[in-house]
Amino acid sequence: MAHSGSKKKKSLKTQIDMHYTRFKKRRSLNNQADKISDLPRDVLIRIMECLPLRDAARMSVLSRMWQSIWTSIPSLAFDAHFFARVLRRSVPETHQFSSIVSKILFQHEGSILKFTLWVPPVKTCPDVTQWISFLSRSGLREFGLCNMYHTPLKLSLHLFSCDSLETLKLYNCIYSPPNFGGFPRLTSLELCRVSIVCRTLKDVIGSCPALQNLVLKNFSGMEDRHLIIDVPLLRNLVVDGAFASLDVIVSENLVSASFVLQKLTKNCPEEGNSYDLINSLANSSKLEWLCLGGHFCKVLFEKQSLPNTSPKLKNLELLSLHLNDLDDFSSAISSIQSFPNIETLDISVNTSKNLDKNVLVYDLEFTLHHLRCANIGIWSASSTELKLIEFLLACSPVLEKLSISLTTPLKQGSHSKMSTQLNRFRRASPKVEVICPERKVFPKKLPHGNYSVSFTSSPASQHISIDSSSSDGAEYYSDTSA
Secondary structure (H helix, E strand, O other): OHHHHHHHHHHHHHHHHHHHHHHHHHHHHHHHHHHHHHOOHHHHHHHHHHOOHHHHHHHOOOOHHHHHHHOOOOEEEEOHHHHHHHOOOOOOOHHHHHHHHHHHHHOOOOOOOEEEEEEOOOOOOOOOHHHHHHHOOOOOOEEEEEEOOOOOEEOOHHHHHOOOOOEEEEEOEEOOOOOOOOOOOOOEEEEEOOEOOHHHHHHHHHOOOOOOEEEEEOOEOOOOOEEEEOOOOOOEEEEEOEEOEEEEOOOOOOOEEEEEEOEEOOOOOOHHHHHHHHHHHHOOOOOOEEEEEEHHHHHHHHHOOOOOOOOOOOEEEEEEEEEOOHHHHHHHHHHHHOOOOOOEEEEEEEEEOOOOOOOOOOOOOOOOOOOOEEEEEEOOOOHHHHHHHHHHHHOOOOOOEEEEEEOOOOOHHHHHHHHHHHHHOOOOOOOOEEEOOOOOOOOOOOOOOOEEEEEEOOOOOOEEEEEEOOOOOOOEEOOOOO
């Protein structure tokens, strides 16, 4: 019996020891997990600021300390991903959308330095006036509004009193400030699908002396207006739309420039001015990236070449090309040869026709000594497009990658023929990788309600992409802060 009692005591002691060991481990883990709470407050704010808004809101219920951090973070991003997880409807109710934004915004106690709002395709147009009025009193520095509602959103006048603004991005809005005094600290202005009168646009650009990044895309009401851009500190410029005429004073600080105008609507000839602008850009001392499309590619093709280009210019994009006759092909080759120092080349073809291979010739002695990467978007894998690819492979001895993308689906026969011909082309570079896409069947219509908005920046081309599954989805160039 004594022996049995001894066993029970040992068993009880063993259980106590096990429980105590588990308790110590659990307490140790809790202490380790709670170490994050001992970090400085500014570090904790930065941690929560890096989280998606929904996750940051959920984290605020952990303790009073995290609740305090949540109501004082200086950056709020109501982006597409946030509403996709919160609303979970393809066409959400306006009051539900407004209630969510108001609840989070009006509970905020600290300064809001950065605010991004993505307006989903709600049933009725939301009123953003009270939100902008609240933000205008918080020392706002960065403001982004992407409106996916089908009509432009009228901006509150309070926005134009934010003299602390450094970055302003607007998509599908009405921009009409009265007696506008300007944004003295604004360094980045991006206006896409914005309704604005010419006089206002001129005043806005002229009243932002610190402006370094300017994006103007898809304006309405500017078809009969003359656009003047003269910004001394400008580093990045994107212009896309229809204007009567265009006059750009090339800043000596300009690093990247994009002109993808479909046309200039003024009746008097503008080709001379446009060519002078292209020539000035190509010889700009600091320009590293140049994108030309539409009207400007047409002007460049008519002249066929430039007398000189700056050795600094390393990245070239030629968009919306038409390769329908021999002159088009010869002009495309001559234009590329005008930029012998490029390291990256992007080309997209809008239309092309099959021409006799015997008439499609190029200079076999010409060499692109520095070209390392080329991306070619083809229309129909025509003989003209394939000859252009052959030219690039034959004259680029250090080429590392040539990627081909399809703007329209190809028939099985055309795709196989293209693959065969690509394998036969002579390659000046022994290490070049040719990436040919698989044959694709494009959907006739994508499902409604799938939107994504991204703001990113790169050293050469700044890029804001707004992708929509609806028929009016578009893509825009822009520079933003991460």
